[in-house]
Amino acid sequence: MNNEMTNIFGIRAIIEAIESGSTINKIYLQKGLRGNLFYELDKLIKEKKLTTSMVPVEKLNRLSKNNNHQGAVAQISPIEFHDLETLIEKTLESDKKPLFLLLDQLSDVRNFGAIIRTAECTGVNGIIVQKNGSAPVNAETIKTSAGAAFKIPICKVDHIKDALFILQSAEIKTVAATEKTDDSLYQVDLNQPIAIVMGSEHRGVNPSILKMVDYKAKLPLLGEIASLNVSVACGAFLYETVRQRMA
Structure with missing residues (x-):
């Protein structure tokens, strides 16, 4: 597996990654984020007990290389964790x-x-x-x-x-x-x-x-x-x- 961290961005993409069982290290969320799609993501984060960090938009711009991140970027782990x-x-x-x-x-x-x-x-x-x-x-x-x-x-x-x-x-x-x-x-x-x-x-x-x-x-x-x-x-x-x- 590639040893570089994979970042995915966009609320819908992150929701799909979580639902598909991808191993997520951390999710960065824009401070003050609101909306129905965000609440759907937030519910999943709490259900799966995922690690999150509230950050300014500048941080998300760097992580997504200024792509349309919609206020959310997730880091996918390069390894699979064991039970x-x-x-x-x-x-x-x-x-x-x-x-x-x-x-x-x-x-x-x-x-x-x-x-x-x-x-x-x-x-x-x-x-x-x-x-x-x-x-x-x-x-x-x-x-x-x-x-x-x-x-x-x-x-x-x-x-x-x-x-x-x-x-x-x-x-x-x-x-x-x-x-x-x-x-x-x-x-x-x-x-x-x-x-x-x-x-x-x-x-x-x-x-x-x-x-x-x-x-x-x-x-x-x-x-x-x-x-x-x-x-x-x-x-x-x-x-x-x-x-x-x-x-």
Whole structure:
């Protein structure tokens, strides 16, 4: 599949794309948009829980290259997303110690792409993201991932909590990367079915998620800077998992 993001514009075209089952990353809508056709689109957006952003007309003009966008532009994802429960079932059939990665509202596409690349290199069975508030899989994500986004399954869920429930019901232990713990990553047993949770760049892992996970772990920070870039921290977590499993 072409790794460039496809933009479609025009309210009717976007409605048809949604109804046909196209994987839509995000819909940009002109501020103050009104009319019957818009309300039909808005109803579909709410039903499908699609991510939207209200923007000035200048933004839409750039996205559509000044074509007749009618106040709406949608970005179609260059990849197909996987169903989480089906992926877990298939993974458990073929891998006794699966490794999943959950990204709790990571927002930077370059961090996302770097994480996808590292995940593919470390044998991650699947990446799980939330539908709303997460970085999209777009052309920059694909480029930063060095094409790994086409090689590793990515799932979208309504909420990361949903994924945690499903993973834990499949007897997959969950570990969150957080500084809000006394436990070091190197104290956690990663040589078992594991799902690692990484938080957003600014907030980290949501407190409500921290209450649900089986383990919380942090990396030692020996300098004066209080935190690592999330993609670097994720790499450390994934390679410690590899190290334990190869020992």
